[in-house]
Amino acid sequence: MDFSPSPRAAELSRRVRAFVETEIEPVEPGYQQEITRLRESGGDAWTPLPLVAELQAKARAQGLWNLFLPAGHEAGYAERFGTDGGVGLSNLDYAAVAEQTGRSFLAPLVLNCNAPDTGNMEVLLKYGTDEQRATWLEPLLDGRIRSAFCMTEPDVASSDATTMEATAVVEGDEVVINGRKWWSTGAGSPDCKIFVFMGLTDPEADRHSRHTMVLVPRDTPGVRIERKLTAMGMYDEPLGHADISFTDVRVPASNILLGPDRAFEIAQGRLGPGRVHHCMRLIGLAERALELACRRAISRVAFGRPLAKLGGNAERIADARIAIDQARLLVLHAAWMLDTEGPRGSLAAVSQIKVAVPTMAQQVIDMAIQMHGGAGVSEDFPLAAAWTSARTLRLADGPDEVHRGVIAKLELKKYL
Amino acid sequence: MDFSPSPRAAELSRRVRAFVETEIEPVEPGYQQEITRLRESGGDAWTPLPLVAELQAKARAQGLWNLFLPAGHEAGYAERFGTDGGVGLSNLDYAAVAEQTGRSFLAPLVLNCNAPDTGNMEVLLKYGTDEQRATWLEPLLDGRIRSAFCMTEPDVASSDATTMEATAVVEGDEVVINGRKWWSTGAGSPDCKIFVFMGLTDPEADRHSRHTMVLVPRDTPGVRIERKLTAMGMYDEPLGHADISFTDVRVPASNILLGPDRAFEIAQGRLGPGRVHHCMRLIGLAERALELACRRAISRVAFGRPLAKLGGNAERIADARIAIDQARLLVLHAAWMLDTEGPRGSLAAVSQIKVAVPTMAQQVIDMAIQMHGGAGVSEDFPLAAAWTSARTLRLADGPDEVHRGVIAKLELKKYL
């Protein structure tokens, strides 16, 4: 057992941290203010500000681009699309990097490592045909377009993914798509050109063999962004979350991923790494919140003493430190399980972090908000948005309760 | 000891509940959508929609208007401005009414019982001169104008109110006002015409005798709304929260409330009832969240069973019921203490509810959000906004930590 990061993970996470701290964090407040100004004045807050492209170019020049690309699947892409070293990282090594990208809401986009693009790119990498890869994966790796994942539906409990009702019916060499999908993250951006759609194809088949994943270009007739959703009041520009209707949408059967009725097969492989990424970013966000809380605690004075010396504030900081450190180790362990045992063998480990980390982050950030007083809930600090990220992740990719069910089932099975 | 409400409280709260359920809750979603549409299209989301005035007229016609007016101080106002029965209510009786107004974010405004107008009206009622009352109190009671309370400052820990730095200097028959105030709730509305400003007058005096409260009309030269603040991403239109600068603002000395350096004296009397109102509204909001959670739990199906039958959901509903009922009793008790022991004698009781109720509401609403899945964090349900109300009240009117300090001090004093 050895808790020191690999040299590559240590070096990359150090460089990403430096990039985020020196290039991104200083421009965050201005970015947020400009978004606010645009939103309040009826302007376009959805097209990424020019700053993003500038930062992306800078990151890419330093090789801090597409670092999410998984070892063993890179097929030359890591080399062609700028990943430092030209070789993909293990889940464990990337986890250390993802933590640093989580510090800023802008960083994942700037480093081309944001959800759901990373998951969609992985799916194309693993399951895409050469044509699918050429058409969609390469521009995604190049940062020219963005993508969305259309799975959750408003009318069914999507926590039970087998209940999905939107249809993807194979008719000859076409697939006909109908239904409603929401919480399609990324679809708020005008750059979002491709949707990975999951629909019901074969209602009579076994529960996990009914659904198909299809690539649906955004501009296909019948696709309509009904509205952009707010999560706890926030639009999360420039990516956002859309509520999308699909009405008699027709795409070629060659847009099917892997094959009809194989959506769950794809989903399984996709979700493990995605959850590790999400959780590691939240660890980074919780670290940032704790850092802000500490800085506030020593600089703000009330009743004649810095906040750090008042009541339970110091104990709360200690509890936050413990909570973050425990959670980080759990995520790193899950990443290592993914690397060593694969998706099946790490099922419980991944469900564990999915339950533990968002709740931990929510609590740490809530503490940091409280330490900031009114400023904490305002846009002057990244804390309100950070809290919302943590809160929504208790629902996204499976609610806590479903993951607890998975863990309990595997735990009880040991004694059956 | 008797836990049955007085006949008047029972009757009024029943009528208010019926009004909120039949007149306001059904129009809530449409109202929210229209605000969203205006906000997204760069329209004016700050002028109350015509619907508000219609509902206000209806409420007033039924006597459900200005019900907050306190017994013993009504001076004919309850009669003139439509309070049902023409006589003010005790804190205890009004608490039952306030709970029902808390169910909907629109209801307090519709019933002319919203913060901070209620607190400002009480201050004018108790401490205003005849002229101050005629000029500001009457239009407020009439619902023609709105008001804000300017106390919190961005640059000092306003949890320790004695640190406030904005100045209100008496120069001859004028008061000169300088400084910055934020979280001035209500100041987002174009109808908000009067600010109750609290400023430093006499820095050398005793800590609680340095500050003065002054009436500052919004259109006085030197007053500038710098921006509207979001609380956890929400503007809370049409009242909102403003960040306001005051630069060499001059008002007549007759605008001083009660007298120079007597701001804390006023604040003490103002805050007790205000905290009871806030807390009772949160009780109502938590009840609404629990109701929504129950309805969702029995109607939504996952894994072949309604959510109510899955995992710990039923236990969570039970815990929410217990938490709400405990908290309600605590608030009613604090209201009764205010009625029987006055502000000094109920200091600990009021601080207790200020700590207990927002945290309780935050947890119950969080549970309801989780039960709703993605819909819970969206604008399709009032839950996200409800959560924000609860969260911000852990900071507004004194953060939890300060109130815990008050309670502990009084508790430990018993043994000193």
Added chain:
Amino acid sequence: MDFSPSPRAAELSRRVRAFVETEIEPVEPGYQQEITRLRESGGDAWTPLPLVAELQAKARAQGLWNLFLPAGHEAGYAERFGTDGGVGLSNLDYAAVAEQTGRSFLAPLVLNCNAPDTGNMEVLLKYGTDEQRATWLEPLLDGRIRSAFCMTEPDVASSDATTMEATAVVEGDEVVINGRKWWSTGAGSPDCKIFVFMGLTDPEADRHSRHTMVLVPRDTPGVRIERKLTAMGMYDEPLGHADISFTDVRVPASNILLGPDRAFEIAQGRLGPGRVHHCMRLIGLAERALELACRRAISRVAFGRPLAKLGGNAERIADARIAIDQARLLVLHAAWMLDTEGPRGSLAAVSQIKVAVPTMAQQVIDMAIQMHGGAGVSEDFPLAAAWTSARTLRLADGPDEVHRGVIAKLELKKYL
């Protein structure tokens, strides 16, 4: 609504408090040391020390005896057996008294108000024949004997009381009893002469009409105290908890209470008040723990300051104060519900306190233990025993989970 206690409740609880504080609390440590000495030396720790009889006589002389007797059912007993005023108390009034008896583990016994004697006496009062009352109720009211309630069984999940397997078979004019019962509180005392036994009589009947309650004198052949149980390591002398076997035990059919198969009918009426008593005593115990915590916090010095000034200690005291006050109101409300709505109408209210109060008390006492350091877990303070009382009440009279189920069912029913 009125939160002031009735004059009688105020006066009695004041007098009981004074009695407990001046007569019982000072002798507690000596009593505990003597029990310890007897236990360690192999002596008899189960016969109440002479002190108990002396205190009982003193309490009785002051009318502080059998105060649990319920209004409306006293049938002259309150007058004959010394209850102050000669008339029984409402559940609400007795609740205030029970709180004060909860401060000391000895007080309920001294005031003849301890569980399960109170519940057994109530059963005899409500459902006993004249003969049953003369034989068992009167000596119990007189404090000459004690009783136990034999319901919980080791081999079935007694949280579902319908699963009880021990049998009470009616054979002619006899009842034949077989089976094993444990957690029969009170059966450790040599003074315990009568058991209220609940057994299966009619396995084919409806789930709630299968069981019978029978009076079983302890010295009946076939009754055997197998062992005394420890609860979290404590024997709770002199009453204790026994594990009892019944082998072909025969008693006259006239020992049946109310009638064959009517055990659940009796249990329902018995449990409501019993749970209120338990919970109010825990409120008193939590108050005592908080008092001890406060005294320690101001008198013990570490790092140069009293504990009250260190870290989160003051905030923890505030939280304890809030938790106790909320819980007390909830219990008083449940008692009032029992008085006004009866056992059926107060089902949810009673389950609520059964969930809320022991957990609250457990937390408050745990905090007080922590404030005392090593002394807190020792026998030098009553805190370790207090904690155990709270912990076991999360299981006794129905585990938390079952009560949450009752509450949730009734809550969800509102929307079905």
Added chain:
Amino acid sequence: MDFSPSPRAAELSRRVRAFVETEIEPVEPGYQQEITRLRESGGDAWTPLPLVAELQAKARAQGLWNLFLPAGHEAGYAERFGTDGGVGLSNLDYAAVAEQTGRSFLAPLVLNCNAPDTGNMEVLLKYGTDEQRATWLEPLLDGRIRSAFCMTEPDVASSDATTMEATAVVEGDEVVINGRKWWSTGAGSPDCKIFVFMGLTDPEADRHSRHTMVLVPRDTPGVRIERKLTAMGMYDEPLGHADISFTDVRVPASNILLGPDRAFEIAQGRLGPGRVHHCMRLIGLAERALELACRRAISRVAFGRPLAKLGGNAERIADARIAIDQARLLVLHAAWMLDTEGPRGSLAAVSQIKVAVPTMAQQVIDMAIQMHGGAGVSEDFPLAAAWTSARTLRLADGPDEVHRGVIAKLELKKYL
């Protein structure tokens, strides 16, 4: 980074686990019953039952003896006293072993790895003179005698160890010892022959240079075991906790460890590994509790279903699994920090586990107790004793609050 245990750790922990499961766990209930029988009959529950020596011989024969001996300090002892492989383990490797010894309250004693003997042996190993080692360390390593650590005092807040008042005055070639010490674990055993005493020598010196550690043989005149303490009602035979008075006790100055006034220097080095051991044993205990909870959840039926299918039980099992896994990783990490950074560099890491693990274990065990109903608090399962172990460790070796203070101080220092 690599989460797989070293081959030696894997093999030893597997063998210890097997030994504990096959040799110790099966005899636990009988052992406990015999202790109970002895206690209740006034017999001697303090002399270890013959079974212990038999098990010790078996463990020793398998090399599972003194495994705590630290790498690099074994000086031939590991070889001479039976440690498997004859070479000490790193903190990280031993941690894996310690987890397995924690499953049973008997196992540490059987493997000669119990506190405080391990800590005392380490002190002698690191700081003892040859004579001190020959006289005390060797018989301890041989399991012929036991030891106690006399630090905590009843009259001062021992959480601030600098306040200790008992004296160790150097007079010529003697040390004169006076004062009272309690919570001297191990001193209940008649085999306990040596006390490591910490006393005030030089009251005027710097706070951390006033105290001296001295070896005091138990049979020195003036040493008196005043009583055995219960922790939450439990004596923890056969080791126990004593309250000891020292009256004009004289020992040769050669009994001083390291040198006068150097007690804190010794304490620092001693406490890090000791806390890791304590915490890892609690991890093992929590695992055992979870295992018992799972077995109960699938075998016990109520309301027609196994407990695992009722309400929130499965979710609670999942939460326990997460909590244990997080905590284990944190402890292993702290052990690794001790190995790589030494006591100073791992200060925060060790304080973190000291806060996190006992609270975690307390909660997991509490859940397991609840799952067992009344049986859970009885002596029929090891859960009540397990809970007490976890609870007392929130006080022993520094209360939670002090450790939170250390963590917060180091955290805030990063930004000063």
